[in-house]
Amino acid sequence: MNNFRWAITIFFTSMLCGPSAHAFQSSGAATPSKPLRPAAIRKTIKLLKPIHKPLEDPLPGEWLDQHKEKGQTFAQYVKIRPNVLSHRRNKLYVQPIGDFSEKQTELIKLSSDFLSLYYQCESVILDAKPESSIPDSARRVHPEWNVKQWLTTYILEEVLAPGLPEDAFASIAFTEADLWPGKGWNFVFGYAMLRDRVGVWSINRFGNPADSDEAYLKCLQRTVKLATHETGHMFSMQHCTLFQCNMQGSNHLKESDKQPLGLCPQCHAKLLFATGCSPAKRFKDLAKFCHDNGMKKEAKYFELALEKVER
Ligand SMILES: [Zn+2]
Numbered sequence: 460m461n462n463f464r465w466a467i468t469i470f471f472t473s474m475l476c477g478p479s480a481h482a483f484q485s486s487g488a489a490t491p492s493k494p495l496r497p498a499a500i501r502k503t504i505k506l507l508k509p510i511h512k513p514l515e516d517p518l519p520g521e522w523l524d525q526h527k528e529k530g531q532t533f534a535q536y537v538k539i540r541p542n543v544l545s546h547r548r549n550k551l552y553v554q555p556i557g558d559f560s561e562k563q564t565e566l567i568k569l570s571s572d573f574l575s576l577y578y579q580c581e582s583v584i585l586d587a588k589p590e591s592s593i594p595d596s597a598r599r600v601h602p603e604w605n606v607k608q609w610l611t612t613y614i615l616e617e618v619l620a621p622g623l624p625e626d627a628f629a630s631i632a633f634t635e636a637d638l639w640p641g642k643g644w645n646f647v648f649g650y651a652m653l654r655d656r657v658g659v660w661s662i663n664r665f666g667n668p669a670d671s672d673e674a675y676l677k678c679l680q681r682t683v684k685l686a687t688h689e690t691g692h693m694f695s696m697q698h699c700t701l702f703q704c705n706m707q708g709s710n711h712l713k714e715s716d717k718q719p720l721g722l723c724p725q726c727h728a729k730l731l732f733a734t735g736c737s738p739a740k741r742f743k744d745l746a747k748f749c750h751d752n753g754m755k756k757e758a759k760y761f762e763l764a765l766e767k768v769e770r
């Protein structure tokens with residue numbers, strides 16, 4: 460158990476969700492293709508604030524108990540010249556890698572659809588690459604857990620980065636195998652190279668979606684939350700320290716499970732700045748998706764948010 464926790468903590472600290480990962484560089488896309496007026500964005504912050512809860516003190520072992528982060532307001536976000544959608548780079552590519560079960564394949568397709576609605580841009584799901592595309596040099600069986608693992612650096616540097624399409628805002632791989640980033644590591648949930656706009660995440664630890672309807676729903680909720688949180692980082696969003704929000708950091712599944720799928724007013728403003736999308740259309744799309752896929756609590760939130768911005 461100690462090893463498990465250790466690995467998660469190290470992963471978030473050093474790889475994807477910690478300070479080092481937030482040394483963002485602009486992708487060169489400094490202006491959204493359809494920028495919204497700052498006044499219109501600030502208005503949504505006011506409208507959405509009443510339906511969001513401030514962050515409570517972290518429990519022992521939770522992310523903010525172990526990591527001192529300053530957070531990032533909307534104003535601070537704009538100042539860093541964040542990565543945003545542009546005419547040239549405006550698609551999210553999803554690359555499945557591995558021999559997925561039928562249910563897992565469904566979940567990845569749904570997650571790709573959800574990403575498209577969440578960031579209001581086109582998502583393109585690529586043909587799955589088979590497990591045999593991972594060479595022996597980039598795989599191992601964990602010495603203590605007897606779990607199949609693939610090397611994140613191989614997937615990022617040899618598979619995703621060289622094949623990054625010109626119109627890609629980012630390229631994201633999902634794997635069915637567990638992941639590890641190299642010598643001295645137990646495992647990671649995922650790993651991203653933000654400057655290269657590529658990331659890889661495993662759904663291996665999210666449960667077996669074929670076990671039951673409940674397990675399928677839990678797996679879907681976890682997969683869409685992971686995908687949208689990590690893509691948020693690719694849009695230069697740092698962890699949220701103000702509200703209960705999808706951009707909160709988390710140390711383990713229990714902590715991320717209790718975090719909402721929606722963005723707080725400040726993080727939502729960042730998304731509007733980065734994508735230039737209509738907040739009402741976005742909330743409507745997300746409410747429909749959640750309603751259609753049994754995500755009742757999430758559908759209710761997006762419906763409420765829609766009411767607020769339509770006023
Ligand atoms: Zn994070």
Ligand SMILES: [Zn+2]
Nearest residue numbers: 699704723726
């Ligand atoms: Zn937030």
